[in-house]
Every structure is written in C-alpha cells, then in structure tokens.
Amino acid sequence: MTALLSAQSVSKSYGARAGCMDVCFDLWPGEVLAIVGESGSGKTTLLRCLSGHLPASSGKVHYSMRDGRHVALDEMSEAERRLLMRTDWGFVHQDARDGLRMGVSAGANVGERMMAVGERHYGHIRATATDWLERVEIPEDRIDDSPWSYSGGMRQRLQIARNLVTSPRLVFMDEPTGGLDVSVQARLLDLIRGLVKRLDLAAIVVTHDLAVARLLSSRMMVMQQGRVIEQGLTDQILEDPQAPYTQLLVSSVLQV
Amino acid sequence: MNAPAYNFAYLNEQTKRMIRRAILKAIAVPGYQVPFASREMPMPYGWGTGGVQVTAAVLTPEDTLKVIDQGADDTTNAVSIRKFFVKTAGVATTERTEEASVIQTRHRIPEAPLTEEQILVFQVPIPEPLRFLEPRETETRTMHALEEYGVMHVKLYEDIAQYGEIATTYAYPAKVADRYVFDPSPIPKFDNPKLDNCPALQLFGAGREKRIYAVPPYTKVKSLDFEDHPFEVQSWSEPCALCGSCHSFLDEIVMDDKGTRMFVCSDSDFCARQRGER
Numbered sequence: 001m002t003a004l005l006s007a008q009s010v011s012k013s014y015g016a017r018a019g020c021m022d023v024c025f026d027l028w029p030g031e032v033l034a035i036v037g038e039s040g041s042g043k044t045t046l047l048r049c050l051s052g053h054l055p056a057s058s059g060k061v062h063y064s065m066r067d068g069r070h071v072a073l074d075e076m077s078e079a080e081r082r083l084l085m086r087t088d089w090g091f092v093h094q095d096a097r098d099g100l101r102m103g104v105s106a107g108a109n110v111g112e113r114m115m116a117v118g119e120r121h122y123g124h125i126r127a128t129a130t131d132w133l134e135r136v137e138i139p140e141d142r143i144d145d146s147p148w149s150y151s152g153g154m155r156q157r158l159q160i161a162r163n164l165v166t167s168p169r170l171v172f173m174d175e176p177t178g179g180l181d182v183s184v185q186a187r188l189l190d191l192i193r194g195l196v197k198r199l200d201l202a203a204i205v206v207t208h209d210l211a212v213a214r215l216l217s218s219r220m221m222v223m224q225q226g227r228v229i230e231q232g233l234t235d236q237i238l239e240d241p242q243a244p245y246t247q248l249l250v251s252s253v254l255q256v
Numbered sequence: 257m258n259a260p261a262y263n264f265a266y267l268n269e270q271t272k273r274m275i276r277r278a279i280l281k282a283i284a285v286p287g288y289q290v291p292f293a294s295r296e297m298p299m300p301y302g303w304g305t306g307g308v309q310v311t312a313a314v315l316t317p318e319d320t321l322k323v324i325d326q327g328a329d330d331t332t333n334a335v336s337i338r339k340f341f342v343k344t345a346g347v348a349t350t351e352r353t354e355e356a357s358v359i360q361t362r363h364r365i366p367e368a369p370l371t372e373e374q375i376l377v378f379q380v381p382i383p384e385p386l387r388f389l390e391p392r393e394t395e396t397r398t399m400h401a402l403e404e405y406g407v408m409h410v411k412l413y414e415d416i417a418q419y420g421e422i423a424t425t426y427a428y429p430a431k432v433a434d435r436y437v438f439d440p441s442p443i444p445k446f447d448n449p450k451l452d453n454c455p456a457l458q459l460f461g462a463g464r465e466k467r468i469y470a471v472p473p474y475t476k477v478k479s480l481d482f483e484d485h486p487f488e489v490q491s492w493s494e495p496c497a498l499c500g501s502c503h504s505f506l507d508e509i510v511m512d513d514k515g516t517r518m519f520v521c522s523d524s525d526f527c528a529r530q531r532g533e534r
Contacts, residue, residue, distance in 0.1 A: 078402065079402045082402060082404065101389075101410070103389075104410055104411075104414045105414060105417055107413070107417055108410050108413050111410070111413055112407065112410050113406075115409040115410060115413065116404065116406030117406070118406075120409070120481075120483050121482060121483045121484055122413065122416055122483075122484050125413060126417075143417075144417050144418065
C-alpha cells in the first residue's frame, strides 16, 4: 500500500515569521489524521499548504492520484489541481459561508460539483442531491431553500454533502465543529464519523478541540509554534502525552 | 454636414487601429473577451459606447449604416447613434436590414436573415457571463482559461428548481465554437438560434467594461441547457397585431389604463415590410 498524501518537510514562512516548519508525515487511504494545537500554532497554515491553497515555502507534498501516479502538488498544472480539488478532494471550512454558494439553493449547492464534472441531466442531479441531503439528515423539502435560511448545524452538514457528492478520497476539514453548540457538535461528529467509515474516506482534521480529535481520528499530530512536537496514535497521545505542551493541553480539558 | 472638426467616424486613426487589433484578436479566438482601451465617448455609459467604438472602427465611407434599439429604428438610442455617425462620418443610413452593410444593435438581431456582406455590432452592458456567480475578475478569467463552466449550469438548475423551467429569457449564455461561454448581450433568447452559423460577422463591444468579443461568420453557437430541459425560445399565442406575422419576436404594448394590450413585432423594419407585402 502507498501513502495517499505525503508531506516532506513542508515549511511556510510569512517573511521572517514562520507559519509552519519542517512538517513530515504520510497519510494512508481511509485514515483520519487530526492536527491539534492552540490558536496560532500553524494548523491552518499547514492545512492550506497541504490542500494546495497556499504554496509552501519549501518542502514537497505528494498526492497519489486515482491512476496510481504520485504527483507533487507544486508540479501539477493549475487545471489538474483545480480538477483534483473539485473531484477527488473535499474542503470543509469552519465557517460554512466560505464553503457554500450562499446565493443559490441547497440543491444547487450539492449539484454544483456534479455539473462541474459534466453532468447535464437535471433529473439525475436532483435525485443525487436529494439522496445526499437525506444522508446528512436534511429534510427533503428544504432542498430548494437558500442556505441563509439554514441553521449553523444544517449549513455545516450541507457543506459536507456538497463536498462528498463526487465521492472524494480525501477531505480536509478546518475546525468542522467550531462555532456550533455542543449537542449539534455531537450529532455532526457522529455523522462525520459514520460517513468517513462508510465511504472509506481519508481525512485531515484541524481542530483545537481534543474531543473532536478523540472521536474522529486514529492518529494525531500536536503542533506548537509551527512545529510538530508530538505525533502518534490518538489514544496513545491523549492517554500518555510525552511532550510538556501536550501534557498541558490534555490536562486543560474541562471535565464535567 | 460632415463637420471638419472630426476625424472620420469621430475616433482618431490610432484609436481605430487599436480597436481593430482587438477585433482581429476577438475573431481569431471566437467568444474570448479581448480587453481594449475603451475611450470616453460623447454619450453616457450604458448608451452603447462599446458598440459605437466598434462601429467607428469598422466603418468605411462606402458603408450603409442601420442602427436599431429593441428592434426598432425610431427609438431614442437608435436615432441618436444614427445621427452621431451621419454627423461624424457622413455615411449613408437605412432602416432596411438587407440594404445595410453595418448594423449596430441593442437588444435584438433583425428578423430578416443576414448575409456575408454584413457586420452586426452589439452593444453589451456586461460581457462576463460568470459575473453574477463569481464576482472576482481574476477568478472568472481562470475559469474561462480552464473551461470551468459548471457554475453556469448552477444558474440554470436554480431556474428549473424555482420556476419549473429555465426562466432566463435574455442574455442567455451560449458556448461559441465548443470553447468559450459568452453572454450574447441582452438579446432575447428568441434570437440565440440566429447567432448559430450566421453568415454575417458578429462583433460585441462593451465600453464601460472595456471588452470586445466576436462570433465569426458560420461559427457554431450552442445555447446551454440540460438534457432533460432542452433550450427553447419564447412563443406567443397570437400573431403580430399589425402585420400578422407568427414567427417574429413580439413586444407587448399597453394601449390604455383599462388593461388593453397589443402584441406587435419588435423589429419595426420587418413589420413594415410584412404589411407592405400583404
């Protein structure tokens, strides 16, 4: 088996300041990796480098395409990278408004990727959109409503449906549960966990919430000041943190 | 009354050369929006400054000019642009479609079939068909370059979801020569089929947006649609009240304040000819 995505000493600096430094890891098909750390630790910068939204200052990110080729992101043509982003990849933003097309209905949001890859049959698009809304627990009669009329949790689920409609193999999530209340968070996490398992998705989840990492991921990386200070199996790190910062992080979680 | 203070057709020769270069490029790449250094014209933006510049650049002293607005030769915009070129270029003008060698138009393509000897110049307010879906110009240019037109269908999907049919009736997006999606200016979709395989050269000028694009003669123009919701043009339940034509684009005219209405051809030249022949 080969790694789906592999990062080799990825660094990104903003002038003299470092966003992230020297990050190396392999992501295997069907694996969920959590990147945790406090605000400003470089999680989001790293995610944006990995997903090709931001060119890395140095280092390489390789992706293994469906046809078996291993391609470095920065060596891909722009057309190829954009095609990858709307077919084989998904990106779930923290704020659903960044990931959704707010001006059009929920159905059109889900159908957009299908139309982008050449689907030209309204009936098929509609049926698939309905099916996906059902899978993310959005009532069928809300299909023609604007996302503006949706609650935060529904928007987030709509964003997930919109990303998964082309059956991607890798989904990037940036704080997918940020800004939602805890009961909605729990349902959303449940849903994501179910989908990831059923669709055999690989995912990279950026979060500052250790509970999210615990529930979703099998492996995690802890970042501080742009560097990965600890990585390993999620349970192992949360039960037996080695680095002082990780120990602090784990002990800071409120127990109810 | 050719006022000597003006160069022929108002613009100076250098400007006309610049516009002609843009036109040549537009013809070479059908449907591609070519940027050009649009000039300030003696009329407000939105009145056809783009069309006027294109017309000025292609006009020769031997040309016969026809100007229409909403299909009619006698509306304000048409009359003032026609007078503008009579004054600055001294060219002959006509209201008859087949006598014209250059036709500047706003909102319509004439009903009478065009020929290889004719140039049709469109006035375009917003040349970018993706504008309302993607406001960033940098992004829309990339989308054109990479032929990423899926989002155009999002608009049509939205129409069907809301109204049960494609409710876009004017400025209906079409694909030129299987490559670029373009906005055929605010002509009714009734006229879209006339763009396809047209013997005349069709030029589009957007003055405020500083873009020129073209559909060369005999070029394929396909209106976007869905397999199960094919492209259709408007139809009317009654013929033109003046000439009785059943296959022209009709305008609705309110006759009084009691709800009386009348449907007549929007192409005034076509309507008059039909009446003359009867």
